[in-house]
Amino acid sequence: MSDATERTTMIEKLKIQLGGGSDGDGMIEIELDPEHYDAAVNFAIDKIYEYSTGGVEEQFVPLTVEPSVNQYQLPKEVLQVKKVLRRSLTHSTGGGSEFDPFDAAFKNAYLLDSGRTGGVATWDFFSQYQETIQRVFVGEMDFIWHVGTKRIELIRQPRETENVLINAYLTKSEDDLLTNPHTKSWIREWALAECKEMLGQARNLYPGGLPGATGNVTLNGDQLLSEAQSEKERLVSELKKFRTGNVGMPFLMG
16 A cells, blocks of 8 residues: 555545545535545556556566475565576586676676677677576576466476576556656546546436526536546557556567
8 A cells, every 4th residue: 555645645636626625525415435536546556557567667586496396475566477597507406507607707708808809799609608508407497477376386396495586577566656757647647537437427327417506407427427538548548658657669670
C-alpha cells in the first residue's frame, strides 16, 4: 500500500474534478463513496502493470539452490523470470571454475592495454566464447515459471548447494508509481475516467432525474459514460506511445 498522503491527495483531486469538494459537499446526493475512489486508483495501477513496462523494472534476485530441491517460492513482486544464471561453470560436477577470473583476465590483457592488443573485434570474439562456454557447461539453468503461484521449478535436480542469480522483471511499488512524474499523472487520469464511469452508471439508474425545487433535475449519466470511454481510449493510446516511461521499441534490422 502506498503512503497515505499520496493516495489521499490523488483521491481528493478526483473528487474535485468530479464537481465535489474535499469535504464531500458541492455535488448532488448521487456521488461516489471512498471505496469507489480507492477502487479507481487500484484499477489504474493494475492497468499500468498490465500494459506498460513503466510499471516494472529489471533486477537480479539472489537465490540459494539446495540439494535435491528444484522448486522455490519467489517474492510476489516478481512478474516474469528471464534467466537463471549460475555463478560457476562446472559447479554441479565439483569443479567450481568461476566466470569472473576469466573476465578479469580478459579485461587486463585486452582493455587496459588496448594500444597493442585487443580491440572491439577481440571483445566480440571473447563475448561469443563466453556464450559458448555457458552453453557447454550449463551457465544457465532451464526452468519452468509458474506465474500464478510465483514459483520457479528447475528442470534439473540440484546436486549441491549453489548460489544463483535470477534475472527477472519485478513490479514497481505503489509508492514508486504515485511519485514518478511519468506514471503519476497517467494513473490520476485513468482513475478519473473510472470514477466517471462508476458515477455515470449510478446516475443512469434515475433516467427521469431527481426531484428539485423547480422540477426534476436531469442527471448527466450518459455524458459521464461517454467521457470515460473516450478518455480510456486516449490513455491506452498514450501507453502505446510510451508516455509512462516505457523502455520503447528496439531497433529492427533485416
